[in-house]
Amino acid sequence: xxxxxxxxxxxxxxxxxxxxxxxxxxxxxxxxxxxxxxxYVTYLRQIATLxxxxxxxxxxxxxxxxxxxxxxxxAVSGRxxxxxxxxxxxxxxxxxxxxxxxSPEDMEALxxxxxxxxxxxxxxxxxxxxxxxxxFAVISLSDLLTDxxxxxxxxxxAAEGDFVTxxxxxxxxxxxxxIRRAAEIFLEQRSSDTPVAVVTNALRPESESxxxxxxxxxxxxxxxxxxxxxxxxxxxxxxKGPWFVTPRGYCLQEKxxxxx
Amino acid sequence: xxxxxxxxxxxxxxxxxxxxxxxxxxxxxxxxxxxxxxxYVTYLRQIATLxxxxxxxxxxxxxxxxxxxxxxxxAVSGRxxxxxxxxxxxxxxxxxxxxxxxSPEDMEALxxxxxxxxxxxxxxxxxxxxxxxxxFAVISLSDLLTDxxxxxxxxxxAAEGDFVTxxxxxxxxxxxxxIRRAAEIFLEQRSSDTPVAVVTNALRPESESxxxxxxxxxxxxxxxxxxxxxxxxxxxxxxKGPWFVTPRGYCLQEKxxxxx
Numbered sequence: 335x336x337x338x339x340x341x342x343x344x345x346x347x348x349x350x351x352x353x354x355x356x357x358x359x360x361x362x363x364x365x366x367x368x369x370x371x372x373x374y375v376t377y378l379r380q381i382a383t384l385x386x387x388x389x390x391x392x393x394x395x396x397x398x399x400x401x402x403x404x405x406x407x408x409a410v411s412g413r414x415x416x417x418x419x420x421x422x423x424x425x426x427x428x429x430x431x432x433x434x435x436x437s438p439e440d441m442e443a444l445x446x447x448x449x450x451x452x453x454x455x456x457x458x459x460x461x462x463x464x465x466x467x468x469x470f471a472v473i474s475l476s477d478l479l480t481d482x483x484x485x486x487x488x489x490x491x492a493a494e495g496d497f498v499t500x501x502x503x504x505x506x507x508x509x510x511x512x513i514r515r516a517a518e519i520f521l522e523q524r525s526s527d528t529p530v531a532v533v534t535n536a537l538r539p540e541s542e543s544x545x546x547x548x549x550x551x552x553x554x555x556x557x558x559x560x561x562x563x564x565x566x567x568x569x570x571x572x573x574k575g576p577w578f579v580t581p582r583g584y585c586l587q588e589k590x591x592x593x594x
Numbered sequence: 595x596x597x598x599x600x601x602x603x604x605x606x607x608x609x610x611x612x613x614x615x616x617x618x619x620x621x622x623x624x625x626x627x628x629x630x631x632x633x634y635v636t637y638l639r640q641i642a643t644l645x646x647x648x649x650x651x652x653x654x655x656x657x658x659x660x661x662x663x664x665x666x667x668x669a670v671s672g673r674x675x676x677x678x679x680x681x682x683x684x685x686x687x688x689x690x691x692x693x694x695x696x697s698p699e700d701m702e703a704l705x706x707x708x709x710x711x712x713x714x715x716x717x718x719x720x721x722x723x724x725x726x727x728x729x730f731a732v733i734s735l736s737d738l739l740t741d742x743x744x745x746x747x748x749x750x751x752a753a754e755g756d757f758v759t760x761x762x763x764x765x766x767x768x769x770x771x772x773i774r775r776a777a778e779i780f781l782e783q784r785s786s787d788t789p790v791a792v793v794t795n796a797l798r799p800e801s802e803s804x805x806x807x808x809x810x811x812x813x814x815x816x817x818x819x820x821x822x823x824x825x826x827x828x829x830x831x832x833x834k835g836p837w838f839v840t841p842r843g844y845c846l847q848e849k850x851x852x853x854x
Contacts, residue, residue: 348716350618354619355618355619355620355623356618356619356620356710357618357619358610358615358616358617358618358619358712359614359615359616359617359618359619359622360615360616362619363615422712422716422719422726423720424716424719424720424724424725424726424727425715425716425719425726425727426726426727426728426842427724427727429719429720429723429724429727430724430727430839430840430841430842431842432724433723433724433834433837433839434839434841434842436834438835441835448719448720448721448723448724449720450616450712450716450717450719450720450797451712451716452618452682452710452711452712452716453713453716455685456608456682456684456685456710456711456712456713457710459682459684459685459689459708459710460683460684460689460708460709460710461708463689463693463708464684464687464689464690464692464693464708465684466682466684466685466686467684467685467686467687467689467690468686468734468740469731469732469733469734469740469748470731470732471729471730471731471732471752471755471757472729472730472731472732473729474728474729478843479842479843480728480729480843484756487755488729488755488756488757491751491752491754491755491757492731492751492755494751495731495747495748495751495752496744496748497731497748497751537710574693574696575698575701577693579690579693579694580690581690581694582686582690582691582694582739
């Protein structure tokens, strides 16, 4: 049996929206303990002040498998490794790819700890008000790993169920039609005055947000990028001054149960 | 015009899962700056080390409106106030009630800042693996403020759309039947070997998690409480050793797009 004290450690660390003040203390501590930090170069740059002087292995976009394999290899060899993931490592993040790629031998040879972070939906919501006070669906519009038909099916069902809906990866340079289709689907099932927020680079210094309505929403706006999320309200959502609000209950009563 | 420097501040602070190491630095800084901290007594106790010596206003469950009104009143009077909310203040949290209750005069009289935290879905997911790697729906089973028919409709649509589904507030002392109904609905549309996780008090010292399958899932288990979330996998989710994994794509390819 391997001596536990000699095992390498793989921390999969959600770094949150990108500004270091939105990292959790546990995430910062894991980065501090790590000997090697592995990640997408842009994310490494965002947390540069926390990993100064550490060994770093950064790669570009679309090199996710390479990063994960490298992080596993380093941890298996006995190192303390932090693999960083933007937002929450557990929501469309690196935690899944790590678990998909770990072999049974790897699992024996390292300790794995997944450290959650603030996901883009939470970050974006906090900038525009309180859109996520009721049931919601999170749908990625990236069709690289998912059939377009399934994405459209989910958009239809989320609209039908009056879920507040958050669209991740709404657009890329080469993929611009699904956000148009999403707007059409929601307009078929929800009032044209339903609030819609576009939040780009949420909670980063360069953040930008705009609130409009489904009727006025422009899916072709250059403000919608790969760094945006789009939040579509439910049938009770409304605008109050500069804020996008989804009421907690369909009629607010004195008998709240949840202790939030 | 009111002098901005004289305005009171209302921070609505998501304290994350409950253990202080999962608070963000921004949340801790807001608590540190606040003169008065308002919240549900259990949450104030969880963050006691961060608010020692501060004026506190704590109330019990179902006193949410009282807390929010007090926090607004204090901020309007020029104080620096932190209203705490478990998890993410923006997901079924206090941010919504604040915005619902703020009058136009209040909005003029205070500065409002919503600081997001790690929501229960992220915390729970991190304990059991990587269940949220694909589109998901978050549904609260609390029927105090939502029609039961709407909850069942959403459960059906989430099941039909093959969304990974996270159930918040799965059960209370007086409400035990909706989680049974949820299990029936998912069993009608998803294979009985679909992974299901029950995570209670996620990432707190007293946390507990169990992973089973839809077929073996016992909705009457006393392990499911108001402090649990239940995560039901999609049709691609699987168990790998002790981990619950939802693969990122329906077939993993080399052409990843998202830079997570």
